[in-house]
Amino acid sequence: MKDFPEGAPCWADAMFRDAAGAKRFYGEVLGWTFGGAATEYGNYTQAYSDGKAVAAIVPPMPGGDDMPSAWCLYLATSDAAATAEKIKAAGGNVLMEPMRVGEFGTMLLAQEPSGAVFGCWQPGEHRGFEKMGENGAYAWAEVFTRDPDRADAFLQQVFPYAAQRMEPGDDPAEAGMDFKVFSVPGAEQPVLGRLRMGEDFPPEVPPYIQVYFTVPDCDAAVAKARELGGTLYFGPMDSPFGRFAAIADPQGAAFAVIDMSTTAGEMPEMSEA
Structure with missing residues (x-):
């Protein structure tokens, strides 16, 4: 699949205390199926529609049980470290500095100055959405x-x-x-x-x-x-x-x-x- 242009939405995930409940809900509402939990990455679990990756769910990180569940949109970047510096220079807040996720890619989490939280994704083996604008995606x-x-x-x-x-x-x-x-x-x-x-x-x-x-x-x-x-x-x-x-x-x-x-x-x- 082709790469996502700089700044284009390329992925979405959400944190849930009840991962099994989230799977049931989104499985019935959006028709998703789910892969196995990646234990080495905090039980990160990809969701699929017609066999194509469309999103992911993950349990809370250690110490994050009190954080509310929310969807996070990731914007494509070719250089996560450079984007993190741009975010800071523009008055935003980097909530999580760029972190390499194995061979899949590099992520960061940030907050724009008015308060909305988003992520950035520098792709490696994981390019992002495998389908968009179709049912379940x-x-x-x-x-x-x-x-x-x-x-x-x-x-x-x-x-x-x-x-x-x-x-x-x-x-x-x-x-x-x-x-x-x-x-x-x-x-x-x-x-x-x-x-x-x-x-x-x-x-x-x-x-x-x-x-x-x-x-x-x-x-x-x-x-x-x-x-x-x-x-x-x-x-x-x-x-x-x-x-x-x-x-x-x-x-x-x-x-x-x-x-x-x-x-x-x-x-x-x-x-x-």
């Missing part, structure tokens, strides 16, 4: 922040992003919306979105990155998630990009599902930002 991600100016400046200082702003349409729900998309050289489509968190987000919800997974039927996925103890946060809602909903699994990890085959409305106009 990663589809899209958005940075949710209350300080878009700081987040935007940081992202464009660390990665080779070109930004476009989405112009609000006639829908009253879009009034006051501040949404941008970022593109990188070598990618045919935008690779990342950024949304300003408005008053509809409870103040206790910190900035985060929402990861979208593709499903064949949004409503069915939501129903299954709720049946298994998940929580519906938003939607299902129709859009020009697909019918989507924001949910959380029973352990509190938030994510979104989207049926990209069910679209409604015209594509929004974009302007250079």
Whole structure:
């Protein structure tokens, strides 16, 4: 498979205290199967859709039992050490310095200045997502922040992003919306979105990155998630990009599902930002 361009999302994983419960939930909601736990790497367990690697789950690290479950998006880098220095220079916080993971690659964890946590991945044998935009696989991600100016400046200082702003349409729900998309050289489509968190987000919800997974039927996925103890946060809602909903699994990890085959409305106009 081809390499991911610098700054493009290339992998996602999540930490769960109840790994078996996470497997049951995502196996039924997204149709995932799971490989064996890699004991030499903290029981890191890859998830597969149609035999292709699409994500991973991992138990908490020693001393991390009180950390909340959350999905982490990894952005591609060709030099993790250099990216870590860029993150620091741009006002971000490196939570975990670059760490080599055997022959698979090198990872780091960081936090952009407004608070959203993300990872970076320098590939070795593990290149990243083996499929995208298909049922059971990663589809899209958005940075949710209350300080878009700081987040935007940081992202464009660390990665080779070109930004476009989405112009609000006639829908009253879009009034006051501040949404941008970022593109990188070598990618045919935008690779990342950024949304300003408005008053509809409870103040206790910190900035985060929402990861979208593709499903064949949004409503069915939501129903299954709720049946298994998940929580519906938003939607299902129709859009020009697909019918989507924001949910959380029973352990509190938030994510979104989207049926990209069910679209409604015209594509929004974009302007250079």
